[in-house]
Amino acid sequence: MDDSCRRPDGEPTGEADKIGMALRPLRLLYGPTTANEFGPLKLKAVREAMIKLGWCRGMINQAIGRVRRFVKWCVENKCVHASILQALQAVGPLKVGRCAARESEPVKAALAGLGTVTE
Numbered sequence: 159m160d161d162s163c164r165r166p167d168g169e170p171t172g173e174a175d176k177i178g179m180a181l182r183p184l185r186l187l188y189g190p191t192t193a194n195e196f197g198p199l200k201l202k203a204v205r206e207a208m209i210k211l212g213w214c215r216g217m218i219n220q221a222i223g224r225v226r227r228f229v230k231w232c233v234e235n236k237c238v239h240a241s242i243l244q245a246l247q248a249v250g251p252l253k254v255g256r257c258a259a260r261e262s263e264p265v266k267a268a269l270a271g272l273g274t275v276t277e
Contacts, residue, residue: 177228180221183207193229193238198249201225205252208259215259219251 165171184204188196201222208218226246232238252259 176220177224180224181228183211184225193232194242196229196242197245201246201249205249209257213259214262215252215254215257216262218259222249222251 187207188200205218205222229243229246233240233243
């Protein structure tokens with residue numbers, strides 16, 4: 159994409175790989191579809207595909223954000239109409255307890271001298 163996926167020293171951040179992973183279900187469902195035909199209902203279908211793949215809610219929300227940022231980049235580079243990005247922004251995040259997506263396991267961090275703590 160551009161320099162936003164690189165550190166100041168030029169090394170890749172790994173964000174490009176994460177964007178690719180986020181776009182994979184979209185390509186599987188809508189590969190031959192033109193970007194200007196993509197809208198909120200298709201984005202919700204991609205989100206459902208992510209749920210069926212077993213992705214956790216937080217990961218899905220991050221992936222959908224990456225899809226939107228990719229579309230934003232496409233708008234900036236005149237590959238997609240701005241109305242597509244505006245329409246995709248209407249799709250809200252998945253909320254705790256209000257969707258079929260699983261929750262991720264609680265993060266456990268070991269603090270020096272305190273043992274294991276669940277955050």
